[in-house]
Amino acid sequence: MAVDLPLQEAEMNSNKTRSGFTRFAKWTAYATGRPIAFIIAVAVIIVWALTGPFFGFSDTWQLVINTSTTIMTFLMVFLIQNTQYRDSEAIHIKLDELIRSTKEAQNELLDLEEMEDEDLDRIRAEYEKLAENARNKLSERQRSKTAAKKK
Secondary structure, X not given: OOOHHHHHHHHHOOHHHOOHHHHHHHHHHHHHOOXXXXXXXXXXXXXXXXXXXXXXXXXXXXXXXXXXXXXXXXXXXHHHHHHHHHHHHHHHHHHHHHHHHOOOOOHHHOOHHHOOHHHHHHHHHHHHHHHHHHHHHXXXXXXXXXXXHHO
């Protein structure tokens, strides 16, 4: 059974109707994550360093790079946070859909990110117990197989 309403909303928010900030954030994240962006950044620093003797390594010369990098870092933090938030939301939605569509899954696990830390710790502990039991059963089977081979 498909969930139509959210999918229709997603279609309305396609690339054509994204906000200007979303388009800008995605483009900037893409562009700054490319090798050429790193090369450009290194080139800027090299040019700045080479101009040091020309400016006598003055306080203003140092202030230019310090201010520039601080501003760039400040702005990039917000763009990265925006991109990561959107990616995280998309992953949560996809996982929620997988949980919802699997008959054996526990629908109570949908929207875990909205729960309090104590509740998450309790649920994690339950799954850790399940994992430990599964590992113990696997170890027992492997020991049984090894013992059977020796006989």
